[in-house]
Amino acid sequence: xxxxxxxxxxxxxxxxxxxxxxxxxxxxxxxxxxxxxxxxxxxxxxxxxxxxxxxxxxxxxxxxxxxxxxxxxxxxxxxxxxxxxxxxxxxxxxxxxxxxxxxxxxxxxxxxxxx
Amino acid sequence: xxxxxxxxxxxxxxxxxxxxxxxxxxxxxxxxxxxxxxxxxxxxxxxxxxxxxxxxxxxxxxxxxxxxxxxxxxxxxxxxxxxxxxxxxxxxxxxxxxxxxxxxxxxxxxxxx
Numbered sequence: 001x002x003x004x005x006x007x008x009x010x011x012x013x014x015x016x017x018x019x020x021x022x023x024x025x026x027x028x029x030x031x032x033x034x035x036x037x038x039x040x041x042x043x044x045x046x047x048x049x050x051x052x053x054x055x056x057x058x059x060x061x062x063x064x065x066x067x068x069x070x071x072x073x074x075x076x077x078x079x080x081x082x083x084x085x086x087x088x089x090x091x092x093x094x095x096x097x098x099x100x101x102x103x104x105x106x107x108x109x110x111x112x113x114x115x
Numbered sequence: 116x117x118x119x120x121x122x123x124x125x126x127x128x129x130x131x132x133x134x135x136x137x138x139x140x141x142x143x144x145x146x147x148x149x150x151x152x153x154x155x156x157x158x159x160x161x162x163x164x165x166x167x168x169x170x171x172x173x174x175x176x177x178x179x180x181x182x183x184x185x186x187x188x189x190x191x192x193x194x195x196x197x198x199x200x201x202x203x204x205x206x207x208x209x210x211x212x213x214x215x216x217x218x219x220x221x222x223x224x225x226x227x228x
Contacts, residue, residue: 032215043205043221044158051215090157094215102171103148103217105157 002027002093006106014114019063019078021109023091026072032094033074035065038108039087047089050074061085086113117142119220121206127226128196136191136223140208146170147189148217149181150205158205164189165211196227 007022025031035047048059055067061084065076074091091106120139128134140147146165150158151174160173164183175181178196183189187208193200203224207217 034215036219041224044207044219046216046218049215102173103160105159107157 002031002095002102002104004091004093004104004106006089006091006109008109009107010110010112012112012114013081015083016080019076019081019085019111021076021089021091021111023065023074023076023106024072025074025091025093027093027095029095033065033067034092034094034103035059035063035074035076036090036092036105037061037087038090044090047076081111081113083113083115086111119206119208119218121204121220121223123223124221125224125226127228129228130196130198132196132227133192133194134196134225136193136204136206136225138189138191138206138208138220140187140189140206141218143210144208144218145187145211146209146214147183147187148207148209149175149189149191150207150219152203152205152222153199154202156202161191193225198227201225201227 003026005024033050036044048057050057050067058064063078088108088110090108094103122137148163149161152158161175163171167183181191203222205222206220209217
């Protein structure tokens with residue numbers, strides 16, 4: 001069974017500061033890992049994903065994440081926060097279950113950017 | 116680029132009524148997924164379809180049913196609505212052979228009063 005843990009339901013950073021959103025997962029098979037962003041009253045937008053290959057994945061809006069198998073982590077980072085980054089971020093894991101992919105989401109982290 | 120379309124975007128129903136949500140996947144995507152996101156909750160997988168057949172089932176109540184049609188659009192039917200069904204319902208679509216690339220629609224916000 002797969003699960004996702006996001007440390008910190010709320011994270012506040014100053015504009016221009018480093019953004020670090022933590023995600024740890026558990027999976028019985030090599031997982032696919034994702035980060036989604038959700039702005040208020042909007043749908044889920046895919047930020048980036050890891051399937052295979054390079055463990056450092058670059059996404060949209062300057063975000064990136066590194067898959068660390070030994071730590072079962074997939075933390076999301078951005079060097080310099082922008083006001084427009086304020087949103088809720090969901091880490092998700094997908095693994096094959098009976099021939100189909102089952103996606104499990106973390107509980108989300110709300111990012112606040114302070115001017 | 117075309118995205119996943121969901122209708123309606125907002126829906127208000129009373130307890131014990133029925134509701135039908137519609138999802139139109141990205142053109143050429145053949146697999147559709149439904150998720151439910153309660154207030155302050157993470158999205159929970161409900162059900163998925165491939166080629167009009169149910170492919171996977173999650174935490175979908177028995178009061179809910181869904182189907183996929185020949186044009187690949189999908190409908191989620193909810194009966195005997197309860198207050199706890201108030202949520203944002205997302206549809207996502209993908210290619211069958213790339214299920215990890217699910218693209219989400221904007222969601223339908225259902226409010227049950």
